[in-house]
Amino acid sequence: MTTEATTVPEGSTRSGAGPLGRVRDRAQLGLCAALAVAGVVVIVDASRLGPVTSSNDPIGPKAMPFLVGGLLLLVSVLYAVDVLRGGVGEAEEGEDVELGQGADWKTVSILAGAFVLNALLIEPLGWVISGALLFALSAFALGNRHHVRGLAVGIAMSLATFYAFAIGLGVNLPAGILQGIL
Amino acid sequence: MDNLNALLGGFADVITPTNLLIALLGVTVGTAVGVLPGIGPAMTVALLLPVTYGLPVEQSLILFGGIFYGGMYGGSTTSILLNTPGESSSVVTALEGNKMAKSGRAAQALATSAIGSFVAGTVATALLVFVMPEVASFAVTLGAPEFLAIILVAFVGTSMILGSSRVRGFAALLIGLALGLVGTDFVTGQQRLTFGSPFLADNIDVVVIAVGIFAVGEALWVAAHLRRKAGTVIPVGRPWMSKEDWGRSWKPWLRGTALGFPFGAIPAGGAEIPTFLSYLTERKLTKHPEEFGHGAIEGVAGPEAANNASAAGTMVPLLALGLPTNATAAIIIAAITSYGIEPGPLLLVKQPDLVWMLIASLFIGNVLLLVLNLPLAPAWAKLLRIPRPYLYAGILFFASMGAYAVNAQPFDLFLLLVLGGIGFAMRRFGVPVLPLIVGAILGPLVERKARQALQLTGGDASGLVGGPVAWVCYAFIAVVLLWPLVARLLRRGSGGDDDHSGDGDGDRPSPAAEPSRPVASEGAIR
Numbered sequence: 001m002t003t004e005a006t007t008v009p010e011g012s013t014r015s016g017a018g019p020l021g022r023v024r025d026r027a028q029l030g031l032c033a034a035l036a037v038a039g040v041v042v043i044v045d046a047s048r049l050g051p052v053t054s055s056n057d058p059i060g061p062k063a064m065p066f067l068v069g070g071l072l073l074l075v076s077v078l079y080a081v082d083v084l085r086g087g088v089g090e091a092e093e094g095e096d097v098e099l100g101q102g103a104d105w106k107t108v109s110i111l112a113g114a115f116v117l118n119a120l121l122i123e124p125l126g127w128v129i130s131g132a133l134l135f136a137l138s139a140f141a142l143g144n145r146h147h148v149r150g151l152a153v154g155i156a157m158s159l160a161t162f163y164a165f166a167i168g169l170g171v172n173l174p175a176g177i178l179q180g181i182l
Numbered sequence: 183m184d185n186l187n188a189l190l191g192g193f194a195d196v197i198t199p200t201n202l203l204i205a206l207l208g209v210t211v212g213t214a215v216g217v218l219p220g221i222g223p224a225m226t227v228a229l230l231l232p233v234t235y236g237l238p239v240e241q242s243l244i245l246f247g248g249i250f251y252g253g254m255y256g257g258s259t260t261s262i263l264l265n266t267p268g269e270s271s272s273v274v275t276a277l278e279g280n281k282m283a284k285s286g287r288a289a290q291a292l293a294t295s296a297i298g299s300f301v302a303g304t305v306a307t308a309l310l311v312f313v314m315p316e317v318a319s320f321a322v323t324l325g326a327p328e329f330l331a332i333i334l335v336a337f338v339g340t341s342m343i344l345g346s347s348r349v350r351g352f353a354a355l356l357i358g359l360a361l362g363l364v365g366t367d368f369v370t371g372q373q374r375l376t377f378g379s380p381f382l383a384d385n386i387d388v389v390v391i392a393v394g395i396f397a398v399g400e401a402l403w404v405a406a407h408l409r410r411k412a413g414t415v416i417p418v419g420r421p422w423m424s425k426e427d428w429g430r431s432w433k434p435w436l437r438g439t440a441l442g443f444p445f446g447a448i449p450a451g452g453a454e455i456p457t458f459l460s461y462l463t464e465r466k467l468t469k470h471p472e473e474f475g476h477g478a479i480e481g482v483a484g485p486e487a488a489n490n491a492s493a494a495g496t497m498v499p500l501l502a503l504g505l506p507t508n509a510t511a512a513i514i515i516a517a518i519t520s521y522g523i524e525p526g527p528l529l530l531v532k533q534p535d536l537v538w539m540l541i542a543s544l545f546i547g548n549v550l551l552l553v554l555n556l557p558l559a560p561a562w563a564k565l566l567r568i569p570r571p572y573l574y575a576g577i578l579f580f581a582s583m584g585a586y587a588v589n590a591q592p593f594d595l596f597l598l599l600v601l602g603g604i605g606f607a608m609r610r611f612g613v614p615v616l617p618l619i620v621g622a623i624l625g626p627l628v629e630r631k632a633r634q635a636l637q638l639t640g641g642d643a644s645g646l647v648g649g650p651v652a653w654v655c656y657a658f659i660a661v662v663l664l665w666p667l668v669a670r671l672l673r674r675g676s677g678g679d680d681d682h683s684g685d686g687d688g689d690r691p692s693p694a695a696e697p698s699r700p701v702a703s704e705g706a707i708r
Contacts (some may be wrong), residue, residue, distance in 0.1 A: 058641030089612020119595035169236025
C-alpha cells in the first residue's frame with residue numbers, strides 16, 4: 001500500500017536500532033497492554049462467580065467470560081506481535097479531520113469537562129440549563145468566539161428539544177429547578 | 183403471491199396522512215443530518231434515535247425507514263460536493279463524483295447519484311420482498327447450534343473480512359463482546375463485570391454504546407484534529423441530466439444493484455466490496471475510459487447504486503435472522519429491541535404487519551427522497567457550510583440527550599464519555615468500530631445460543647456442531663482464519679516476491695482500502 005511505501009524507509013533505517021526498531025507507533029503497545037488488562041479483569045471477575053451449573057445450564061455463567069477474557073489476552077499478544085513487526089493502524093480520516101500535527105488535548109479536555117458538567121447538573125438544574133451550557137462550552141472549546149451567540153443557540157436548542165421531546169413526545173428529560181416554569 | 187399481498191397490506195398501513203407525514207419527516211431529517219459533514223448514516227440513525235422514543239413502534243419504524251435512506255442519500259451529497267467521504271462505502275463515490283463536481287458537473291453527479299439510489303433502492307427492496315421471507319422460513323427450521331454458527335460467521339465477517347487489519351478487527355469484536363457481558367446473567371442471575379454498581383446490573387444499553395462509540399467518539403476525535411480551514415464546498419444548482427448522461431447511467435445503475443444486493447444480503451457482506459467492484463466493472467466497460475479519474479459519470483452511477491442496493495440487502499439478514507451486518511443495521515436492531523420486540527427468524531411470524539410496514543415505508547421513503555432531493559439539493563449544499571464549532575457541539579448535545587433519555591439516569595452520561603474515549607482511541611489506532619457494535623449486540627445472543635445448544639446434549643461439546651448448515655459455516659470460518667497461511671503458500675508456490683509478507687497477518691490488503699490511497703497517504707506521514 002502507498003502508506004507502507006511512504007513509511008517503510010523510515011522504519012527500515014531504524015531497524016538496527018534495537019528490539020523496538022521496527023515499531024512505527026509505540027503508543028500502539030499501550031493499547032495492547034490495555035487489551036491484556038481488560039482480559040485479566042474479565043477473567044478475574046468471572047472466577048469469583050459462584051459455580052452454578054445445573055442440568056438446564058451445563059456450562060454456567062463462567063464459560064463465556066473465560067473465553068472472552070482468554071481471547072482478549074490472545075489478541076493483545078497477536079496485536080503486539082503485529083506492532084513489533086511494523087504494523088500500524090491508519091488513523092481515521094474525515095471531512096473535518098486534519099491529521100499531521102498531534103492531537104489537540106486542550107480542546108478534548110474542555111469538551112470532556114463540559115460533558116461531565118452536564119452529567120452532574122442535568123438532574124439538579126434540568127436539561128434546559130445543563131444542555132445549553134454543554135452546547136455553549138463545547139462550541140467555545142471548538143473555537144467559537146461569539147460567546148453570546150453560542151449561548152443563545154444553546155438555550156434555543158435546549159428549549160426546543162425540551163418542548164419537542166419531553167413535553168411533546170414524553171421522552172425522559174428532567175426539568176430541574178425550572179419545574180413549573182417551563 | 184402471499185408476499186405481495188402482505189406487502190400491499192403494509193402499504194395500506196403506511197398510507198395514512200399521519201404516517202406519510204412521519205415518512206416525510208424521516209427522509210427530510212435523515213437527509214439533513216446525513217448531509218452534515220462528519221455524520222454518516224450510522225451516526226444519523228444513532229443521533230435521531232431519541233426522536234422515536236415517544237412514538238409507537240409502527241411509526242418509529244416508518245421514521246427509521248426514512249432516516250435510513252435519507253442518511254445514505256445525504257452522505258453521498260457530502261462526498262460529491264466536499265470530497266473526503268464520511269464512511270468507507272462512499273469512498274468510491276467521492277472518487278469520480280468530486281472530480282465531476284470540480285469540473286462543473288456537480289448537478290449531473292448529484293442527479294445520477296439520486297436517481298441511481300432510487301433505482302437501486304427500489305429494485306433491491308423489491309428483491310428483499312421475495313428473498314427475505316424465504317430466508318426467514320428457512321431460518322425458523324434452524325436449531326440453536328446452526329444459529330450459533332451463523333452468528334459466528336457474522337463475527338468473522340465483520341471483524342476479519344471487512345476492514346484492513348484482521349487483528350484490529352478481532353480486538354474490536356472482543357471489546358464489544360466484553361461490553362455485552364456486563365450485567366446480570368440471564369440464566370443464573372449472577373452479576374458479571376458490574377463491579378457492584380446497580381447501574382451496570384441492568385446491562386449496558388446498546389443505544390448508549392452506539393451513541394458513545396459513533397457520536398461522542400467521532401466528535402472528540404474530530405475536535406482533537408479539527409481542520410482550521412473548512413474544506414471548499416462546490417456550489418450546485420438543481421440536479422439534472424442530459425440525454426447522454428441518462429444513456430451512460432442506466433446500465434451502471436442496474437449493474438451496481440446486481441452487485442450490491444447479494445453482498446448486503448450475506449451475513450459477511452458490507453458495502454465496501456460491491457462499491458469497489460462496481461467501480462472496477464464500470465471502468466472496464468465504459469466507452470469513455472479517458473474520463474475515469476477526471477469525473478466519469480459511470481463511476482458515480484454504479485457505486486452509488488451498489489451502495490444503496492447493499493444497504494437494502496442488509497435488511498435480509500436484519501429482518502430474517504436478526505443479524506446486523508453494518509453499523510446502521512446494528513442501531514436499527516437496538517431500536518427494535520428497545521420496544522421489547524425480539525429480532526430473529528420468528529420476527530416475521532410474530533410481527534408480520536410490522537415487518538411489511540417497514541418494507542413498505544422503505545419503498546415510500548425512496549420515492550419521497552427522489553421527489554424531495556432533486557429540487558432541494560442547493561439547500562442541502564448550504565448545510566455543508568455550518569460553522570464547525572456549532573456542528574460538533576450539536577453532536578455532543580444530541581448524543582447526551584439521547585443517552586440520558588434511554589434510562590433517565592446521569593450515570594449513563596458518564597458511561598457515554600468513557601465509551602466516547604474508547605471510540606476516540608479506536609479512531610486514533612485505526613481499529614474499526616463496526617465489530618465492536620456487532621459484538622456488543624450479538625454477544626449476549628451468541629452466549630444464549632451456545633448454552634441452549636449445550637443444554638440439548640447435557641454439556642457434551644457435540645451439541646455445538648449441529649447439522650450441515652453449521653458445517654458449512656464452520657468451514658467458511660476455517661477458510662477465513664487460515665487464509666493468510668494459504669495466501670502465503672500460494673504466493674510462495676507461484677514464486678511471487680511480495681515484500682509485504684513481513685507486515686504480519688494483520689495487514690491483509692483489502693480491496694476497499696484501494697480507492698482511499700490518495701487520501702490515506704497524506705495523513706499517514708506523521
